[in-house]
Amino acid sequence: MCQLLGMNANTPTDVMFSFTGLATRAGEHKDGFGIAFFEDRGVRLFVDPESALASPVAELVKRYPIKSHNVIAHIRKATQGRVMLQNTHPFVRELWGRYWVFAHNGDLKGFAPPLHGSFRPVGDTDSERAFCWLMQELAKAHASVPSVDELSRTLAELLPVPAAYGSFNCLLSNGQALWAHCSTHLHWLERRHPFGAARLADDDLSVDFGAHTLPQDRVAIVATQPLTLGEGWTAFASGELRVFEDGVNRPVRAG
Amino acid sequence: MCQLLGMNANTPTDVMFSFTGLATRAGEHKDGFGIAFFEDRGVRLFVDPESALASPVAELVKRYPIKSHNVIAHIRKATQGRVMLQNTHPFVRELWGRYWVFAHNGDLKGFAPPLHGSFRPVGDTDSERAFCWLMQELAKAHASVPSVDELSRTLAELLPVPAAYGSFNCLLSNGQALWAHCSTHLHWLERRHPFGAARLADDDLSVDFGAHTLPQDRVAIVATQPLTLGEGWTAFASGELRVFEDGVNRPVRAG
Numbered sequence: 216m217c218q219l220l221g222m223n224a225n226t227p228t229d230v231m232f233s234f235t236g237l238a239t240r241a242g243e244h245k246d247g248f249g250i251a252f253f254e255d256r257g258v259r260l261f262v263d264p265e266s267a268l269a270s271p272v273a274e275l276v277k278r279y280p281i282k283s284h285n286v287i288a289h290i291r292k293a294t295q296g297r298v299m300l301q302n303t304h305p306f307v308r309e310l311w312g313r314y315w316v317f318a319h320n321g322d323l324k325g326f327a328p329p330l331h332g333s334f335r336p337v338g339d340t341d342s343e344r345a346f347c348w349l350m351q352e353l354a355k356a357h358a359s360v361p362s363v364d365e366l367s368r369t370l371a372e373l374l375p376v377p378a379a380y381g382s383f384n385c386l387l388s389n390g391q392a393l394w395a396h397c398s399t400h401l402h403w404l405e406r407r408h409p410f411g412a413a414r415l416a417d418d419d420l421s422v423d424f425g426a427h428t429l430p431q432d433r434v435a436i437v438a439t440q441p442l443t444l445g446e447g448w449t450a451f452a453s454g455e456l457r458v459f460e461d462g463v464n465r466p467v468r469a470g
Numbered sequence: 471m472c473q474l475l476g477m478n479a480n481t482p483t484d485v486m487f488s489f490t491g492l493a494t495r496a497g498e499h500k501d502g503f504g505i506a507f508f509e510d511r512g513v514r515l516f517v518d519p520e521s522a523l524a525s526p527v528a529e530l531v532k533r534y535p536i537k538s539h540n541v542i543a544h545i546r547k548a549t550q551g552r553v554m555l556q557n558t559h560p561f562v563r564e565l566w567g568r569y570w571v572f573a574h575n576g577d578l579k580g581f582a583p584p585l586h587g588s589f590r591p592v593g594d595t596d597s598e599r600a601f602c603w604l605m606q607e608l609a610k611a612h613a614s615v616p617s618v619d620e621l622s623r624t625l626a627e628l629l630p631v632p633a634a635y636g637s638f639n640c641l642l643s644n645g646q647a648l649w650a651h652c653s654t655h656l657h658w659l660e661r662r663h664p665f666g667a668a669r670l671a672d673d674d675l676s677v678d679f680g681a682h683t684l685p686q687d688r689v690a691i692v693a694t695q696p697l698t699l700g701e702g703w704t705a706f707a708s709g710e711l712r713v714f715e716d717g718v719n720r721p722v723r724a725g
Contacts, residue, residue, distance in 0.1 A: 254519075254554070254555040254556075255554055255555065255556060256554075256555075256556040256592050256593065257517075257519075257554060257555025257556030257557075257558065257592070257593065258555070258556075259516075259517060259518075259555065260515060261514075261516075262512075262514060263514075264509075264512075271530060271533075271534045272530065272534070275526060275527065275530050278526075279526045279527070299509070299510055299511075299512060300509040300510065300511075300512025300513070300514065301509075301510060301511040301512030301513075302512075303512065307562075308564060309563060309589070309590065309592060311590060312590035312591060312592055313592060314592055332588075333587075333588035333609075334564070335564065335565075335566060335567035336567060337511050337512070337564060337567055337568060337569055338511065338512065354588075
């Protein structure tokens with residue numbers, strides 16, 4: 216089992232606190248880590264096949280306050296695919312002149328759809344194969360970048376297909392919104408005014424969000440397991456897809 | 471004018487010394503920097519719209535010995551496109567299950583080819599548009615990843631097309647080889663046994679490559695201007711394309 220972290224906010228927000236919490240769990244998830252930050256339409260992707268506990272790249276991410284509207288991070292415990300850079304999540308592809316970022320926690324057995332389109336895996340994980348298939352099917356379903364609502368409906372139709380082959384907890388973003396699909400374990404949280412304090416569940420570190428925020432700020436966090444104590448995390452149901460836009464969560468219903 | 475740096479080697483080699491030399495020139499090239507390292511088929515891309523002199527990401531790259539067979543770096547002085555992350559070189563796309571990395575120094579006026587294929591620019595630079603066109607035309611020319619020689623011949627036919635619209639000094643790699651095309655300024659150098667010492671042209675820093683290498687190591691460096699004193703840099707001719715594989719340079723002839 217890997218661990219996922221997603222952040223979606225209505226104002227550029229750093230994730231140093233949450234990423235520190237995630238990295239603390241890297242002891243058992245030592246097969247690499249990655250984190251992608253959208254800044255406008257651009258993406259910064261930091262990936263390292265080293266453990267997030269030892270990697271100088273992870274150290275940089277914990278200390279350098281990169282502010283973003285959409286972040287996806289992943290720490291890896293390899294199930295399929297060797298421990299190599301090309302197998303390290305998140306993965307990035309371009310579609311319709313936008314970058315798409317994807318990370319997966321789980322294990323798909325025998326999901327080998329035909330990839331006749333423009334998206335081919337570079338590494339050998341089930342995760343990147345599923346991402347390439349998703350991109351291929353999105354490209355077929357829409358001629359150019361659709362609205363967030365249209366994308367949500369298309370994803371609600373597509374995501375059950377790989378999910379039928381195993382566990383498929385995943386995060387996807389194109390810089391406009393964050394989509395989160397749960398098979399087994401995923402939790403979400405909205406932070407909004409009045410902002411309180413939180414303490415990392417695995418580390419002796421606290422933060423008072425009230426000191427760093429404005430009343431109109433809204434931040435949504437998605438994580439495999441709750442990262443903090445003293446905040447109201449909600450578990451996803453199995454098979455549930457949620458979309459987060461401008462720091463606000465809403466469920467997605469097909470059709 | 472931006473500044474380019476490319477490295478191709480037959481053994482995993484770090485570029486801390488050369489990148490330090492490049493970053494020293496960031497005073498006049500303050501509109502961002504980027505560096506991409508291939509490790510096997512995977513790519514680490516560090517990009518920052520900050521100057522390489524001030525960026526904590528550049529500081530990491532100077533200190534963390536990432537060893538790679540193929541590296542492309544760029545420091546930017548904006549000519550077209552705003553100073554934003556999505557306009558920061560190098561750019562990355564996937565084709566035939568391999569990542570392709572591209573950086574450009576120069577200025578194209580009015581190169582706006584139809585992009586009907588699977589590669590669209592995310593930012594608004596002439597450089598990313600030319601890269602997307604190159605990827606589109608490579609995808610048309612070959613059904614799957616061809617040999618380095620075949621790719622070189624196709625690139626020799628394609629590169630003069632954008633080059634006719636202005637200056638097109640560029641570096642391209644798919645992790646197997648490094649291609650370098652010169653319009654105005656580009657220099658190359660091969661380091662091989664017996665390795666000597668070199669001093670950075672712009673900085674008070676020397677390195678004795680003999681102390682860090684084996685007799686069979688071969689490393690080729692391409693840069694806009696010679697980075698070191700005491701080494702035999704060769705200028706590219708205008709319109710020249712060279713390919714570097716396993717640290718060895720050879721010219722490319724069409725047909």
